[in-house]
Amino acid sequence: MRIGPPWFLLVAPGLGALAGLLYGTLFDVGPLTGAAIRGAIIGMPILLYERRLLAPRLRDRIRALATPLFLIATVALYIGLIVIGNAVASTVLNKLFRFMYSARNAMLMTDTGLLYALGISALVVFVFRVRDLIGPGVFANLLIGRYHRPISEERIFLFLDVMGSTHFADRYGDREAQAYLGQVFNALALPVSRARGSIDDYIGDLALVTWPLDRGLRDAACLRCVFDFEARLAAEAASWRSRFGQVPQFRAALHCGPVVTAEIGLERHKIAYFGDVVNTTARLEALSKTLGVHVLVSADLLDRIGELPDDLIADDLGAHALRGRAEHLAVAAIRRRSSRAAPVVPLSSRAATG
Template sequence: MTSSSPVTPAEASARPLGQGGAVIPFRARFWIVAPLIGALAGLLYGHAVGVDPFVAAVRGVFIGAPLMLYERGLLLRRWREATRRAATPVFAVATLATYIAMIVLGNAVAGTILHRGFGVMADARSAMMMSQTGFAYALGISALATFVFRVRELMGPRVFASLLVGRYHRPITEERIFLFLDVAGSTRFAEEHGDLAAQSWLGAIFASIALPVHRARGSIDDYVGDMALVSWSIDRGTRDAACLRCVFDVVRTIEAESERWVARFGAMPAFRAALHCGPVVTAEIGLERRKIAYFGDALNTTSRLEGLAKELDVPLIVSGDLLDRLGPLPGDLRAADLGLRPVRGRKEPLRIATVRETAASHDR
């Protein structure tokens, strides 16, 4: 296990969790992929209705690419996040209106470029206009996409994709990394402000962690009370210690809007986190309501470690098993050994550590 000198739980909790450090960026290559997919969609439409391939491809780029970049969170991010938090009817209307605006604007831009740059059509007005068939096609695809994306968000991207392809229709054994991210002090908040206010508070917190988890290429698999269950495949979670960086990124995201949290709720969220990895059986369960569930010691051990973090008053506990899989940590992360600890349900004690960011990472 990679570690530095041992520290006491009190020393481990003295440094606030999640200060500084680099945020994992979106993949720049999607800015290339999106126009290519848009061009392909335009070519398919052009082939079906007999439009010049070049014209169809250009219109596809300027209509399809913005829609995909919007859904990826790379365009109008704040507006997209606001609509995602709204009730489903509001989300549907707002998203469809956004799509229509993008379609009309994208078609106008494409028409202007085609007319002025390549002499397509006799006048700019005709070049910027969209046929009724083309508009109906784009609107129909947009309505279908709105429905699919909402279902995907309600189920979770990974669950939606896995159910769609039937990956877990038959149980399989796989290795995964699990993060139990617990909102500390939620019981006290509920006692002071009431259950309805506490639920609004938790809802806002869980909405705020979605983007950091997405940046770390993790999957929010479930919410249990005031705890979010996040998981990764071994490859994704260990790449540049993404599972560890996710925890710090979550806290930075919350701290960046500290004034808004205090003004709206009168309190800043704080977290306790536990990370562990191991083999689990993953299976699709249920009939009327399907979900993907995990079975195995790895999940139970992560739950026990989250309880141990509370007992030791340590904001982040990582198992030695996971640190061994991570290998040497990046230079801006440092593990501090907390020793061997008995874990309920395991015959042998488990070596645990806490991880913090170094002072160098705080200056970035």
């Protein structure tokens, strides 16, 4: 389960209270205090659900549905949460604040109240569906217009390639391959979310994940994301074998550096990154295949991270020539530390090996 920031436990009822105040103001239903309390109690479970703090597995299953089914299932779930929340709110208002003459009368919900709650819920469903379709980070940045004008920033890029997808397609067909890759990328979503990254694009069997530099460096979040994904695949190995006959394997390459980030497109907006760091990360992903390395990281990124988490170890692979780059790039393989692993070799001083 994803644990949201502590402040969200205050934001969730606050947003619900604002919706309640708006309803109380528009329809003059009585004391605004009661409307705010009712809105907070009704709205909080819905917002906690959307943040995966309530029924996360159910949420993931509903999220995987086609959009029409997703809308129907989500609205139906919201109705249930609204009815339960209204009953709880009514009991609280009656018992603690003496609103209404009886608890039974307090629990009654007017047609106007139900339609208002459903209208707000439908809006929330629509916003979150659009957010899911284009990505949380991209959605937020498009909404606030952060990249309407190009800006220079430093970012971390992860290219994650699903191995053997072409062979899988040859064996089982394109439809089954699409279902397979879809499930792989669905499984990747939670580790990326936990690491506070953003899946910015899917290119065939490759996922492009990015972080602002400071966010990806914090507690080596960009590396933890990769190994969290690996652990999830291993934990669900039986399910993968039962459904697809194999457990997904992948290669990952990570690099960081300056880029120009800009919002492009007129009818279909997209946030794009311009700079050598993107191409270099793609070359590193190709190099990882040549070297037979599971997780390959540039020395530039490792130097920024500093001390690795205790459960990870870096194996210095020297410097390598990359197509399109004049200078060699020092790289390292990252793996989990075993009980017999040797101490980490510092990567600050590396000699080019050609």
